[in-house]
Amino acid sequence: xxxxxxxxxxxxxxxxxxxxxxxxxxxxxxxxxxxxxxxxxxxxxxxxxxxxxxxxxxxxxxxxxxxxxxxxxxxxxxxxxxxxxxxxxxxxxxxxxxxxxxxxxxxxxxxxxxxxxxxxxxxxxxxxxxxxxxxxxxxxxxxxxxxxxxxxxxxxxxxxxxxxxxxxxxxxxxxxxxxxxxxxxxxxxxxxxxxxxxxxxxxxxxxxxxxxxxxxxxxxxxxxxxxxxxxxxxxxxxxxxxxxxxxxxxxxxxxxxxxxxxxxxxxx
Numbered sequence: 575x576x577x578x579x580x581x582x583x584x585x586x587x588x589x590x591x592x593x594x595x596x597x598x599x600x601x602x603x604x605x606x607x608x609x610x611x612x613x614x615x616x617x618x619x620x621x622x623x624x625x626x627x628x629x630x631x632x633x634x635x636x637x638x639x640x641x642x643x644x645x646x647x648x649x650x651x652x653x654x655x656x657x658x659x660x661x662x663x664x665x666x667x668x669x670x671x672x673x674x675x676x677x678x679x680x681x682x683x684x685x686x687x688x689x690x691x692x693x694x695x696x697x698x699x700x701x702x703x704x705x706x707x708x709x710x711x712x713x714x715x716x717x718x719x720x721x722x723x724x725x726x727x728x729x730x731x732x733x734x735x736x737x738x739x740x741x742x743x744x745x746x747x748x749x750x751x752x753x754x755x756x757x758x759x760x761x762x763x764x765x766x767x768x769x770x771x772x773x774x775x776x777x778x779x780x781x782x783x784x785x786x787x788x789x790x791x792x793x794x795x796x797x798x799x800x801x802x803x804x805x806x807x808x809x810x811x812x813x814x815x816x817x818x819x820x821x822x823x824x825x826x827x828x829x830x831x832x833x834x835x836x837x838x839x840x841x842x
Contacts, residue, residue, distance in 0.1 A: 622649065622694055630700040632659075632682060634709040639727050639736070641665045643709070647677050647700075655693045657683040661725060661740065663763075670763055672754070675779060678724035678741035681707065685744035719751070719784050730755055730771070731832045732793040732814060738763055746783035747802030754781045757831060759824045766820075770797050770812050770834065795834060806842060813837040 632645040641663040650658040659677040663670055677683040682700060684692045711720040720726050724743070727736040735757075742752035755771045756763035765781070766772060772781040786797040794813045798806040815835040822829045 622655070622697075625649075625698065625701050628697075628701040630682075630697075630702065631704040632679065633704065633706050635706050636709050638709055638725075643725070645677065645679075645724065647682060647697075649694070649697050650675070655697075656686055657693055657697060659724065663738075665761055668761060672725075672738075672740050672756070672763060674724055674740050675742040675752070676745050678722065678743040678751070679707070680722040680743075683743065685749070687744050687749045718788050719753075721751075730788065730795075731757075731766075731820075731834060732790065733832045735831075737766070740780075742780045745780065746785075750802070751784045752780040753783065757820075757822060759822050759829050760827070762824055764822050764824075769836075770795050770810070773797070794837070808839065808841040810836060811838040811840075 626649050629646050629648045632647060634643045634645075642665070644662045644664075645659040646662075647657050647659040650656050656675075657677045659674050661672050661674060663672070676686055682696060682705075684696070709723070711723050711726055713720045718728065719739075722743075723741060725738065725740050727738055729736050730739070731737065738756045738758055740754045740756070742754070744751060746752040755766045757766060758764075767781075770782060770786055783801060785801045786795050788795055792813070794811050797810045797812070799808055799810065800806070812834040815833040818833040818835065820831040820833045822831065
């Protein structure tokens, strides 16, 4: 009898230990399943270095000006972690690709404004997935340029034809948005490469910011300087040239557009 008791005690302890460990193990497995990427089985709590070369895809469900648009987003580094994207526009079987240094869709990227943790968290959430999303434009009352969108179409040279604007969200001075502006010529993007549309390319890596003011009554663009200061020291105004046109040649065909020239400079 004395020999049997220790054996019984050991068996009871083993059974209790097993009953405790099993539900804990099952619970851990379920939790891991909820946060593992479908494609790569990479847990989301891994460090950024292990997923930095990954990407996620956003496909916009609605055509925009006839274009179906797909974004391939990747983690990028500026002064903080941000999410950049390659945008592919497809229409009538033809495609072209443009790049945004900071993805403008606020669902997938919070921009450069000190979002050290939110952008990496969003990337961990979406990496190696494909998301079908609604395209949206939000504009504050009285504002020309929309917010929280990676691209949009606007007539920015006063000829009645809309240009394609690629947004570099919050990448300008004081976290303002930056833009690259393209004329769509036979469904091909042609960058407008002179001021005021391309004032900051060498410094910022894109053409212009949201500081310039567009006046559709006078058909002028007013650019305060220096951008980002609490008070400006001057302002340059551009208007439509009566003597010069911008000429773009595509497939041997010449296309003519309004040329914006400097018409006035004020110093305060």
